[in-house]
Amino acid sequence: MSEAPVRPTGPVRPADPRPNAVVAVLALAGITVSLMQTLVIPIVPELPGFLHASASDAAWAVTATLLAAAVATPVAGRLGDMFGKRLMLLVSLALLVTGSVVAALSDTLVPMIVGRALQGLAASVVPLGISIMRDELPPERLAGSTALMSASLGVGGALGLPAAAFIADHFDWHVLFWTSAALGVVALALVVLLVPESSVRSGGRFDAVGAAGLAVGLVSLLLAVSKGADWGWASGTTLGLFALAVVVLTAWGLFELRTARPLVDLRTTARRQVLFTNLASIAFGFSMFAMSLVLPQLLQLPTQTGYGLGRSMMTVGLVMAPQGLVMMAFAPVSAAVTRAKGPKITLMIGAVIVAAGYGLNILLMSQVWHLVLVSCVIGAGVGFAYGAMPALIMGAVPASETAAANSLNTLMRSIGTSVASAVAGVILAHMTTSLGGTALPSENAFKSVMAVGAGAAVLALVLASFLPGRPPADAPPAGAPAEPAAESVH
Template sequence: MSDTPARPVEAGKPSSPRPNAVVAVLALAGIVVSLMQTLVIPIVPELPKLLHAEASDTAWAVTATLLAAAVATPMVGRLGDMFGKRRMLLVSILLLVSGSVVCALAESLVPMIIGRALQGLAAAVVPLGISIMRDTLPADRLAGSTALMSASLGVGGAIGLPAAAFIADRWDWHLLFWTSAVLGAVSLALVMLIVPESKVRTGGRFDLVGSLGLSAGLLSLLLAISKGGDWGWTSVTTLGLGAAAVVILLAWGFYELKAKQPLVDLRTTAKPQVLFTNLASIALGFSMFAMSLVIPQLLQLPEQTGYGLGKSMLTVGLVLAPQGLVMMVMSAASAAVTKAKGPKVTLMIGALIVAAGYALNIVLMSEVWHLVLVSCVIGAGVGFTYGALPALIMGAVDPSQTGAANSLNTLMRSLGTSFASALAGVILAQMTTDFGGHALPSENGFKVVMAIGAGAALLAFALAALIPRRHAPAGPTSVADRPAPAPEAVADQQV
């Protein structure tokens, strides 16, 4: 543990002389990382042939990214608080580039899984970027900038799907990963040139035991959720992993409460503002991912079913692409509402918009323009919620804990999407219709998933309503605008 005292940014002087450039570069990095979530979707049906493997095995090309992201996000956030957020941001982007190159050179399953896992390890880029903004930007820029950075998760996914489908349809599939490697390298260079390092550090020792315990618990939980449909929800493997997850996570929580320098400060996460924000994030992650499961299938199912639209994957991407632009636009509106009414109100508005979008989808699902409209309405709600979540988290934790706290919140959203995938898969597998001797998801099955998505958004609204109302000015305070601490206080804060 270093004896160097923490060096806060001088009061009133943000460390970055180019805030617009910093925001643009960090948002670009977030978009590039979020592209990884949709990059492989257009070629998933072809992976068994391309990699000479069974379909059940090639599914690990998707699962590996999910598991790696879940494990890496909280640990990288904590390392960023300890050793420098920019430093860990660069490491994360470098892992993304490395994983992209490995996938671009892959001709078989094992290197593809390794490359996709390396890409998943870069998932902490967005929470790290948000934390850097808090440490380096003036307060009047913070709400809009963090909302834009948070929205980059949705923007990258919306843009990535049509772009990936276009490339996969016309060129060799390896070009998908060479493209992501180039984009990652550009982001890496820009971060090195433009983004300043935050001077806010916690120091201390890394909680290796806590990180191993959390990793084991998350891996057990997510494997049970993501593979339960293939293994059988009542199989010994699925139930055993679920039970192991419960035991390991309970033991991990007990250990973290006793640890002097825990990986996750559970006492901070138990604060009502942090707790209810994280619970709302799980519900929102569930709700937002339900749309990603329903709309592509409705578009691609045969017209002869009576409710499918018989479109290509490229059309699916084009239908979902406007959603990304809506998210970006609404991030500015989210920031304005946060400044005027506080992030709690912003989150509640966003959750209601998402619920309204799903309700609309139940009655409007027979035309392409119906699904474009629905995705844009839900995207508008997502833009509001993504902007509010980091503001609520950073408004409740110490600046030295923002990397870990934002990363944990991102993990909560990821857990929500995993639950959505599992539950929607069960519903659509059970509620089927016969089509030419094949069982396809029924129209009522899709409507049930959409109704559950609306219910999850309303649950997020109710959880957001429980967040305590703050009497101080809403939103996070920029470290750049905070008064400098007294010299004796600085001397007591060891890195």
Template sequence: MSDAPARPVESGGAPPTRTSTVVAVLAFSGIVVALMQTLVIPIVPELPRLLDAPASDTAWAVTATLLAAAVATPVTGRLGDMYGKRRMLLVSVAMLIVGSVTAALSESLIPMVVGRVLQGLAAGVIPLGISIMRDELPAERLGSATALMSASLGVGGALGLPAAALIADNFDWHVLFWTSAVLGVVAGVLVVTLVPESRVRTGGRFDLVGGLGMAAGLVCLLLAISKGGDWGWTSGTTLGLFGAAVVVLLVWGWWELRIQEPLVDLRSTARRQVLVTNLASVAVGFAMFAMSLVIPQILQMPSATGYGLGQSMLSAGLVMAPSGLVMMATAPVSAAVSKARGPKVTLMIGSLIVAGGYGLNILLMDQVWHFVLVSCVIGAGIGFTYGSMPSLIMGAVPASETAAANSLNTLMRSIGTSTASAVAGVILAQMTTVFGGVALPSQDGFRTVLAIGGGAALLAFAVAAFIPKQGRADGTLLASSGPGGRTVEPSKA
């Protein structure tokens, strides 16, 4: 381990590229990666038959992607700061392509899970894209561009469900993964030809021990959250994993504070603006995912239950799709509010909109258009919140730490969504009604999850109130401040 402090180094300049083109390519890449969240949803009930494996094992096709993404996001962010953000973005896209091809060729469980792990390793594309924007875009374009890039996570998830359902209904299930592979190739070619390499790097050595420790801690934590409902929340396995996560992450934190070039600069993340934003991100991630868990289920419940609407998976996806478009349309509005009033205000407004959407959904659950309306309202709120968080993070860290800091923020949102899935699963499993001899989640159970989602949004509002007031939202506040107060001047392209 080197005792010398990591010094930012300059990368070679890139030919001038139109700002709008860079933004479009990076946003497209983010949407392609976000599609992986909903890619397998239409075929999850069929996976035991398709892969000739028990349902408890085929669930790993979803869980493995979650775990891989959680580990990969902060690691690729740090590597991007060290060796080049565009380079690591291309590595991530390559993982997506290889994983998609592996899953497309699979006929059994193990290659499918391997393919889904590789797809999960691509999760760092969105925070890397935001970091490239900070390095390459003029300040006046940065706010709207990063808002759009951050919203691409929700856009991809919303648009992916109807697209995946359409493919699954009309073609062999392998076509799902061949399609994602083709989209990955297109994204990779566009990045290679149109996106310049970031001009700011930290150099230094990669913290391998920190990477392994963080991976072990996150896997234990997220495995316990995602599988605790199946194993039992008081089972030895679940409690053991939670305990191991606490111990491993505490030791990891001690190590990160001890070494000169940590994987995650915990002193930077302890800054009030970064810390509070990350805490709010957990609540926002929870609030966003609660909608995705409830609305499709109600839409597909048999109408004879009295509260289900008897829609197909494709119809349910089409109901959710407008929310993705609303998120995209909200990005420039979010940026304008952040520019005028600061990203803290934008985050608080978005949280209130999300809470209002959940309150509306508790009252309106009888018609398909009710859910279109509600998903659009919540989508608008998510667009505001997701658009504000990169500005808050970039306004509190030096340019040389942008990718790592944004990646950690993305991870916090993922922890929120994982927790939402676990909480909703417990509630819907306990609050049931019998229909046709089968226990189904009751309407009160769905309303309870919606109420908790709204409560999470209100919690995000309350937490955001403690973020220090910021006067600008262009992400350049600390762009010239390096680690230890050293000045960092990016090279001129």
């Protein structure tokens, strides 16, 4: 049984959607969202004082964004496939602006958490942007453009850290969120003016039950992972949340397999190319974030430890900033390798480079330039990998499921970063040294986290080796024009 996709009525848009403008605007939107994610890092230690709250309560300003992003990403992707990717992109950017304004006006904990949660709901901008590119760009432009869009996550995060540190040092902390709101307004206006709406729609009925089930399962899982160190890994709360996540996600999966219009088509997700790309994405998300946890602490720890460099948060931002530029610089290289050898090879090359970067970090960690070099090497590897992942996903799913599939892949990376934070936190908390009666992570603790990061990259390499050398014969090639194929009903 099948149903033809819904297509919009009205004037037909021009055949050429001004690809350069579309790519530039979508990349700017991606950078804006990734800036939001690093915005609060420089003020995390001061948040309890700013919000008149305890440190554990103030930490919800970060956790709320993580949880909201996890829930919103697959939902927005599916809605984008059904009702229009540009429409959902505009909704996401509007939520970012609203959340930024709420946070900018807040002086207490609750409105800050609300604002940060609304900002987190905008996390689907990057997968939606990649999906719009598939619909709007000529095939020869797609690989490079999607690689650039993926790199925007790292670019925004890396450049946002020194910018946020500068603003926090020289202005009132509310300016951070006003800046985020202003960037969001600019991105929103440019999308309205320059990005066309795609005619590729799947139509159908939204799976509200599936969305609710996935939300409960993901929130339970990520809450246990992110708060387990504070609550205790063996505490009733943590174990109860893990158990709830297992039960709910299992029931959700069975429901999705039986429903006619699932939120996530698990049959498509189980295809070898999609499955192993998503598994490799978890490993890459873990590996990338491990560096983000280690390098700032190494730079800021006092020199009396013998391995800390005693630098400021501003220096941390400047050290991390080149990584984002390297990711952007390697986006076209990633695309060229993908065109020549296929995205599987590109992904494997990225895994090797990231693993080598962590190995280098174990040997070189005593000078600022050592850490700049390491961040650039790892950034190059991540640039390769993040450019290959959308190509792998889009090479294995029909155009009518592009946004949902890319959103799920983005979610897998987020799960990897959450697990990395938990694992690194355990290692750094249990391998300590004492300085003036204060327990600090030891040098071996940092080297252990680096070794685990290298191991995650090697795991991604192994998982990538199981990918098919080329897309299945019955799958549309990445960048191919959308066909008016009917959507299957299971």
